Amino acid sequence: MKLIDREEVARRLDHVTCIALVREAMIALAEGRTRQLLRGIIDLGKGDMFGVMPGAMDDAGFGVKVVSIFPNAPGGRSHQGVIVIFDRTTGAPTAVIEGGEVTAIRTGCASAVATDALANRDAHQLAVLGTGEQAWQHIAAIRHVRALSRVTIWGRDPARSAALACRVERELQLCARSAPDVPAAVAQADIICTVTAADVPILFSRDIPDGAHVNVVGSSRLGPAEIDNALVARARFFPDHREGVLAQGAEFLNAREAGLVTDDHVLAEIGHVLNGNTPGRLGQADVTIYKSLGSIVQDLACAAYLAGV
Numbered sequence: 001m002k003l004i005d006r007e008e009v010a011r012r013l014d015h016v017t018c019i020a021l022v023r024e025a026m027i028a029l030a031e032g033r034t035r036q037l038l039r040g041i042i043d044l045g046k047g048d049m050f051g052v053m054p055g056a057m058d059d060a061g062f063g064v065k066v067v068s069i070f071p072n073a074p075g076g077r078s079h080q081g082v083i084v085i086f087d088r089t090t091g092a093p094t095a096v097i098e099g100g101e102v103t104a105i106r107t108g109c110a111s112a113v114a115t116d117a118l119a120n121r122d123a124h125q126l127a128v129l130g131t132g133e134q135a136w137q138h139i140a141a142i143r144h145v146r147a148l149s150r151v152t153i154w155g156r157d158p159a160r161s162a163a164l165a166c167r168v169e170r171e172l173q174l175c176a177r178s179a180p181d182v183p184a185a186v187a188q189a190d191i192i193c194t195v196t197a198a199d200v201p202i203l204f205s206r207d208i209p210d211g212a213h214v215n216v217v218g219s220s221r222l223g224p225a226e227i228d229n230a231l232v233a234r235a236r237f238f239p240d241h242r243e244g245v246l247a248q249g250a251e252f253l254n255a256r257e258a259g260l261v262t263d264d265h266v267l268a269e270i271g272h273v274l275n276g277n278t279p280g281r282l283g284q285a286d287v288t289i290y291k292s293l294g295s296i297v298q299d300l301a302c303a304a305y306l307a308g309v
Contacts, residue, residue, distance in 0.1 A: 002095040004306050009101040013302060015141045018109040023274060025057070025301035026113065029241065030271025033058045034297045038247055041221050047071050047197065049221065051081075055296035060304035061088045065099050065296055069220075071197040078132060078197075079103045083303045095307035099299070102306075106298045108137030110240065111215040114290035115191055116145035117273045118238065118280045119213035123190030124149040129182060129202060129226075130195035131155035131164050134217060138193045139168055139176075146191065151176040154185035155196075183207045194218050194226040205230035210285040217292045219250045227289075229255040235289040236281070237261075238270050244293045252291065266291075 028034050036055035043049055049069040056062035067081030081099035086092065115123075126148050128135045139151055151174050155161040161178035168176035179185035186192050186207050194203055196218040205228060208214070214235065218226045232255035239245035245252055245266055255261045270290060272278040281288055303309075 001093055002307055004095060004097040006098040006101045009098055009105070009306060012306060013102065013105050015105065015109055015112070015144055017305070018105050018302060019112050019141065019144060021301045021305055022106055022109045022298050023113045025295070025297045026110070026240065026269070026271040027275045028057060028271070029295060029297050030269045030275060030277075036241070036296050038244055039293075053294075053296040053299070055300060057297050057300045057304075060300045061085050061094070061309055063296075063300055063303065065103075065299045067099055067103065083299050085300065085303045085307060085309065094309065095303065097303050097306055102299055102302050103294070104133050104137050106302050107134060107217065107292065107294060108141035110292055110294075110298055111138055111193060111217060111290065112141035112145045113274070114215060114238070114270050114292070115142055115213060117270060118288040118290060119146060119191050120211055120281065120284060123213065125152070125189050126150070126191045126193070127152045127154070127179075127186045127189035128193045128195065129154050129185060130193075130218065131157065131160040132195065134195035135164060135193075136167070138195055138215070138217075139174070140172060142191065142193070143172060143174060148174055150174075152179050152185045152189065153177070154179045154182055186212070191215075196226055197224070198226050199224045201225055201228040203227045203231065205234050208287060210287065213288045213290070215290050215292060216251060220293050221248055222250055222253065225250040225254050227251050229258045229260050231287070232289070233260040233265070235287040236267060237265055237289045237291065238267050238273065238280070239291045240270055240293055241295050242266055242269050244295070245291050248293060249291050
């Protein structure tokens with residue numbers, strides 16, 4: 001049985017490779033070539049959670065990710081865990097892979113895949129709300145699907161926003177700046193990523209320009225919501241996994257409870273846009289949302305690649 005640690009994951013799972021893996025995984029999900037259960041979550045209190053995500057995927061075996069989500073973990077590693085994959089023929093476990101690094105990389109790459117499918121082709125200004133690991137990963141991934149002219153970063157700690165902007169300029173050679181508040185960060189944005197641990201909305205429809213694409217990523221369970229109900233209702237709303245979002249997508253469920261939308265507002269899974277079965281953006285002025293809960297099939301695709309399955 002192979003053991004693949006965080007360092008090997010970081011060395012081998014580059015963003016370009018991961019974008020291709022996640023794209024194919026989401027198409028497989030949409031086409032019924034995968035099986036997965038809704039994630040099981042145990043609330044540990046104080047924002048900490050323990051999650052279990054089982055699934056199976058044609059050509060990638062089957063497996064499970066077990067992960068702890070501790071937003072205030074030392075060193076900023078909010079997601080820590082392992083992915084175990086099994087051989088489809090023998091049933092034997094074939095690899096144990098450090099799951100935190102896979103999760104960090106594939107989440108940003110999944111948003112990059114959705115951005116490529118849904119953002120206007122000439123989109124070039126990116127706003128990122130949040131300053132943690134996912135903020136960095138989203139910038140590093142999305143630069144591969146759009147030619148970014150500027151990255152604007154907002155976070156509750158201005159020093160962390162400024163530090164991340166400096167890192168982006170130094171390591172990615174992109175023009176980056178920090179913003180004093182959310183409206184200033186998104187005012188001219190073509191692409192917006194919410195990657196925070198916010199309990200209540202920080203992004204409001206009134207602040208979003210027509211034509212923007214929004215990746216809503218930070219909340220992966222019932223309760224916390226990063227965007228307001230009006231933005232949900234305004235946008236063409238695409239999920240990573242429709243069943244999951246209907247059951248656990250806090251932003252959508254809040255808007256539905258408020259009577260602004262019905263289940264029909266959640267459009268086809270992003271995989272159906274990727275394979276050409278469903279239109280994404282209908283016009284330049286559309287606001288589009290990709291709601292990311294995270295899917296085990298993304299993890300399995302990356303794990304199978306790393307393990308050589």
